[in-house]
Amino acid sequence: MNTADHILLVEDDPRLAEMLTEYLAQAAFRVTHAASGRTALNAMLAGDVDAVILDLMLPDMDGLEVCRQLRTSSDVPVLMLTARGDAIDRIIGLELGADDYLPKPFEPRELLARLRAILRRRNEHRHQPGLPPPGNAELLRFGRLEIDPAAHAARIAGQPCELTAYQFDLLLVLARHAGRVLSRDSLMELLKGEPLEAFDRSIDVHMSRIRAAVEDDPKKPRRIITVRGAGYLFAKVQD
Known part of the structure; x- marks a missing residue:
């Protein structure tokens, strides 16, 4: 995994956001924190993001709407954070294009493992220009x-x-x-x-x-x- 992987953390709980930012930084990630949906969408426009950790409960707009708007212009991997028991939100989020979800409360180690998994799948699909793609590339x-x-x-x-x-x-x-x-x-x-x-x-x-x-x-x-x-x-x- 590239140590420069840039994570956009969309979370309005300042204590949780601070804890996750520090934890992910210790795992060699670069983290940008957005406390609202609009700030998150603007951050996506401002620079390259390798993955998004997206809380569904945001102060200005539904996290599902953030995911929907994100998918109109980007295929960046999205890991949703949902309240335990909100099964319908998880289903809708996956249908809108999220790659995985993690119910709250969660262990930071599990979040890190799932984040690395979706990044690994993303990075395996990238290859240098001029070189053949990995694996069997037959149409x-x-x-x-x-x-x-x-x-x-x-x-x-x-x-x-x-x-x-x-x-x-x-x-x-x-x-x-x-x-x-x-x-x-x-x-x-x-x-x-x-x-x-x-x-x-x-x-x-x-x-x-x-x-x-x-x-x-x-x-x-x-x-x-x-x-x-x-x-x-x-x-x-x-x-």
């Missing part, structure tokens, strides 16, 4: 759907699909194992061995978002099929 085609590992992009009939980095990774893993049922455990193992506990509560929401991007009718999916009690299957649709 995958399934009818109108194209999945381009080199560009980290998916397209339907040439039109880009709106997916977060994590959602693209899920789609790519499914597509590379087309025709096979993959359990949640198998998906997590294939996704660089990330622990299941961190993502199992959100994977269904991510799958719904992927379906919204790649299916003609997400309510009647033809490409990503749920196999009850077993997992997910990517069908080789040639449309």
Whole structure:
């Protein structure tokens, strides 16, 4: 991980913000603190940010609205901080493009582990200009759907699909194992061995978002099929 990774911390609780800023600084992160949603959005415009830690309870605007506006212009990884029990907020946040969430109260070590995980996935997708991308970069085609590992992009009939980095990774893993049922455990193992506990509560929401991007009718999916009690299957649709 680059020691210059710049984290935007969006948190209106000054004591928590100070504690997290010091903790992340000790872990070699550069931290910018924003105490409101508007300040956070302005900070995103002002300079490069590698990841955002976003509290949903802000004084001027809903954190979900901050996430929505952020996603109109940036694919920066977002880790949401939510009040325990606010399941609907977590679901909406993931649907709006957040990469992961952490309920309050939380252990700083868990926040650091999840932050490093989303940054690691982001950094693995970057490569120096002129050099081949890491891993198997062969273009995958399934009818109108194209999945381009080199560009980290998916397209339907040439039109880009709106997916977060994590959602693209899920789609790519499914597509590379087309025709096979993959359990949640198998998906997590294939996704660089990330622990299941961190993502199992959100994977269904991510799958719904992927379906919204790649299916003609997400309510009647033809490409990503749920196999009850077993997992997910990517069908080789040639449309």
